Amino acid sequence: MFAIEVINLRKTYGKVVAVDDVSFKVKKGEIFGFLGVNGAGKTTTINMITGLLQKDSGTIKILNHDPEEAWEYVKNRINVSTAYYPLSDALTIRQNLRIYAKIYGVKNVEQKIMSLMQQFELSHLADRKVADLSSGERTRTALCKGLINDPEVLFLDECTVGLDPDIAEKTRRIIKNYQQKSGCTILFTSHYMYEVEELCDRIAFMDKGKIIKIATADKLKKAIKKHTIEITVKSRAEELKNFLMLEQMNILLAEDNTIIFEVTCERDKIYKILNKIFTKGFLLSDLHIKKPTLDDIFIKIARGRK
Amino acid sequence: MKWHRILALMLKYWYITIARADRLFDVFYWPMIDLVVWGFASKFITELSEVNLLSVLLGAVILWTFLWRASQDMSVYVLEDFWSRNLYHLFSSPIKVSEHIIAIILFGLGRSLVTFVFLAILAFALYAFNIFSIPLFFLIIAIFLLSLLGWILGLVITGLIFRFGQRIQVLAWSVVWILQPFSCVFYPLSALPPWAAAIARVTPSTYVFENLRNILAQRPLDYGGLGYALIVEVIFLLLASWYLKKSFDAAKKSGLLATGN
Incomplete structure (x- = not known):
């Protein structure tokens, strides 16, 4: 069963096509990543799914219901959190959370608020106004609001922007734990590829309003055939450069004693070239093998379309 | 719901x-300034003339608060969310x-009633004017008609905000003051020049203030005028609600609802 089904979704602003015939399905209990550069159409898609934006055409189903028809059923079972829209800044964290708890008809309001604030390390700031919080604290407050109704489907739009690495890691852990405990479905957008890779079961790449690829992180990485190898030698750098060129390696950088080059990502090939370098008697002082990341894939896919 | x-x-x-x-200023400070200024001015005029203007003007100031607050509360609280x-x-x-x-209307009504009680006490303390010397049934009708007109204005301004965004926010503060000269709050309809009187005759709030003066001068109530005000306001309410719904849909289409600008 699917928690979210989107078929041929389209949105235009005048002549600008913001979302162009987008279709995807998110399984129940899945964390589905949405990646794309600014203006790719990720937020527009989420806004249409959550009912904040009117679609031009297409079909949306959440928990097997059309949100326009079963509006109340759907809205009570979803929630959104984003770093870009903080809660009311004239109110305290506790007041904001209390209001949303009451809107969603949460039972044991104060207990729920305390538990969320504890999880996100906000208890000591409970009675501080949102206006006086740091950006990271505001982001965590927005996350508390996102979980206030124990949603079955949660939309996290760039929800970790502004968090320091420690809190960002804790936040990802809380999201993962929550998902595992509740079986909630999460649609997650982020600019941080490592975050998407760590959290998401599948990833959709969006560019210019279209979904251009949906796959698991591993499958996506396999699409990139090259590893990058960085070698620093104690001497004979020029000789090593010439040798690599003879071996038809693509040299990306040669500076002082360091050479960076690309190798097609087959284990044998990397092993063979490194073996040849050792056999030729080059003395290495440093060696790095960089596997393809989602950033590389993203750049490749996005540039490939231009 | x-x-x-x-x-x-x-x-x-x-x-x-x-x-x-600033929100507490709306409830106490500005209405108090109105009451004090109009109170002392009318006391001075009363001393110079045969007619007792004090109760007429103070009654008008206190009732006007309902129209003013109802209109401004709705648009300003929506703007607050923007x-x-x-x-x-x-x-x-x-x-x-x-x-x-509905939440804004109920909350705004509560605020207006707090202001009303505050002004009633102040008017009694400063000028020995008892607002409850006006019959309660008329007070209830007047408060209802004036609040309803304020909510209608608020609905229209809120609709405009949803359609055009925060750039038209100045209307939230100004529209009600455009209506005031044509509502005959502080002077009778007969005091207006013909072109202004024509506008005032179709303005529902005129009949509330005309009837306030009738009561204080112990003249009979103009029930026809109050009935006209009610019918016109009900029609305006339906139109304003329809306009707000259309504007909200437009905000969903344009993206204003999601982005707030």
């Missing part, structure tokens, strides 16, 4: 009111626009 959601929004506006001094970019969270939740508006 769910009452727990309306009560949650009323709680939100209560928090905003107690957190922001300023704090809070529409994103509100309308991704199960809140309906009708619940949003």
